[in-house]
Amino acid sequence: MKNTLRLSTPTDREVVIARVFDAPRRLVWDAMCMPELLKRWLPGPPGWSMVLCEQDWRVGGAFRYAGRGPDGTEMAMHGVYREVVPPERVVRVESFVFGGQARGEQLATMVLAEQGGRTTLTLTVLFPSKEARDASLAAGMEHGLAEGYDRLDQVFASSARA
DSSP: OOOOOEEEOOSTTEEEEEEEESSOHHHHHHHHHOHHHHHHHOSOSTTOEEEEEEEOOSTTOEEEEEEEOTTSOEEEEEEEEEEEETTTEEEEEEEEEETTEEEEEEEEEEEEEEETTEEEEEEEEEOSSHHHHHHHHHTTHHHHHHHHHHHHHHHHHHHHHO
């Protein structure tokens, strides 16, 4: 059975995403923080490439990602880490820029829990307003995350065969 993304909106300002990976927690953690792995699964929609991937995984450290579409459109995300507890939890403030337009700032909390060699990733995103949350959902947040996490499954599968 394919691992599917589950999305809920428990409050007017939150989105909670849950996804199970057939991989141990340490491997999922590495895929979230190592630029060489991030570049394999996070570039964006099909046809996009990751042109910038920098991160400093420590409290107060910054991150910056940028992707470019086949038509030259750019999407970027940057922010600062508030909490880093390897390999189980990270909290960060993040901001998106799409097509040159800033989409505001949100607080994202990722928790990884392992059971039986499988890892559940739970991502809670707290937006500044209901309107900001709804705009992110309307822009395809769920679809984009699902595509990236499906690519991550392929990364794990290729690592298992290697």
